[in-house]
Amino acid sequence: MIDKILSISGKPGLFRLIGRGKNMLICENLADKKRIPALQRDKVLSLADIAMYTVDGEVALNTVFGKAKALTGGKVAPVALNAPADEQRAWFAQVMPEYDADRVRACDIKKFIQWYNILIETGNDDFSEPEPEKKEEK
Helix, strand or coil, rough: HHHHHEEECCCCCCCCEEEEEEEEEEEECCCCEEEEEECCCEEEEEHCEEEEECCCCCCCCCHHHHHHHHCCCCCCCCCCCCHHHHHHHHHHHHCCCCCCCCCCCCCHHHHHHHHHHHHHHHCCCCCCCCCCCCCCCC
């Protein structure tokens, strides 16, 4: 499910991929359900393609979301978006103690908290591994 959730640079919030048009993607905002086009010039990332740095390498974002969900019991993050960066880092260290504090910036943690809260509030809390696409053999 997380592979259909998109982040579009320059546009706040998260979007669900609805369909494809000529030279664009049709996306729906998770919060207000408004549909917008994502054009070729927009930088579009699937949440399934994003990873967080750890001391051992990288961990897929859906795995980190799953850890946060287990820690909070499926509720929104207990730390506010406007809380000091130290509080946000302390909560994130509870979620993922092995994160690389040198490479994960405060803005990354804030974005993680924002995205996690949006996904929980909108009921998009299936953080299982995306299934690989099956190729048909002839």
